[in-house]
Amino acid sequence: MPTSAADTASRGPAATTTVVVVTWRGADHITGCLDGLAAQERPHRTLVVDNASDDGTAALLARHPSKPHVLRLPRNTGYAGGIAAALPHVTTPLMAWLNDDAVPAPGWLGTLEDTLLADPRLAAVGSLLRHTGGRVASAGVRLTPDGHGADLTAPGRAFGFCGGAVLLRTGVLRSIGGVPSGFFCYYEDTDTAWRLRLAGYDIAVAHDAVVVHRQGASSRPGSPAFHRWNERNRLLMLLRCAPARVAAEQLARFAALTAVLPLRRVLAWRDGGTAVPRAANFRVSSRCRVLAEVALRLPSALRQRAEVRRRSVAGRGDVWRRWAGQ
Incomplete structure (x- = not known):
């Protein structure tokens, strides 16, 4: 797979992770995400899945200094469809999902990698997502008594992870059937976490892996x-x-x-x-x-x-x- 400028394999340690960013009409906010990835302390590959954007996103991606690899789809398949489309193109042992309206701190990826690789029982490690004002948006996902996935905003046991910023073992993800592409968006993360739990794997949340999330920049909650x-x-x-x-x-x-x-x-x-x-x-x-x-x-x-x-x-x-x- 072609590499981005963020992939420093040719001049340093080989990349362990492919960071997948799914976008649709993201020209107004994806630059912050790409800048945050370019500032990561850990080598990685960046793969942007462009869901047939028609707002100039393609030109912006081509101009960005990090030169991310771009997989452009012929139609909008949503977040779930974009992640599913990216999975066959991931050749690294680990795969991160990152919302196009999320900006990771420089140590984000390194913290996730270190946490995941330290425990072979872990299949996924979620991030701490904060709103732009600093308030916690998600510290993992709990399972409610009626089967809803709800973001944890206070300390608690996490059943799953927020799919806006998470690191998973690529091979394990494939072994449980990948991502439910037909969901389009929402609940693809909780469904994946549930199948990981059923397959006998553990899930953790690294509270030091911080991402600032402009929630709603790429979707309209409440619509x-x-x-x-x-x-x-x-x-x-x-x-x-x-x-x-x-x-x-x-x-x-x-x-x-x-x-x-x-x-x-x-x-x-x-x-x-x-x-x-x-x-x-x-x-x-x-x-x-x-x-x-x-x-x-x-x-x-x-x-x-x-x-x-x-x-x-x-x-x-x-x-x-x-x-x-x-």
Whole structure:
């Protein structure tokens, strides 16, 4: 694979990590990310996956002094699709995922590499993501009692990692089936962490590996599309990874709430109240679309569930009891 200026293999230690940056219309913010990678203290390769940007991102990447290798896709495949497209091009033992609106501290990659390589039981090490004002955005991901992935913002046991800045063993990632490219974006990280846990691997978070994340610069949290992807992918993840009882209960609960929302709105209107939140994830049309997309993907999800089971050494129930709600 062609190398970037950040790959110093020809004049120093060989690169152990390929840092994959997925971008779509990132011209306004990706320069900070690339500058941060160029300042890393550890040699590495940089691979930017350009999801068919049409805002001048391609020209910006060509001009950047670090000369990153670029994989340009013919259409926007989302974050999950971009990571999946990059995986066959990674020839290093380790692979990092980094959001295009995230700026790593100079010691970020070295800290992640040292932590991961020090313990053969670890398959992934997450980062400490901070907002631009310094507040913690994510110190790993916990698994809620209803199967949501939620960012840890205070000390706690991390079930998984935030996919915005993480280092993984490339071979292990391939061995568990790679990345769920069909998720487009959101929950590809928690799904991957869940499959790593089922395969018997551990996950850690290195709090000294700091990244400043301009959250929302490359997506719109709270938008209808955000909620559709979020809810759909959570249900698909549960179908792939969770105990059957949990997956069935959560799917039934989502469908039941969708069915009663119109009645709740009528009763609220009659009584002069506002019993139904106005957030996009409570829109009946959006929820019905989620259910339709899950139903369309159900046969594939069940086949993938069987593949996950084949690769697992831990029981789904054991992982659920250990981590859900902790």
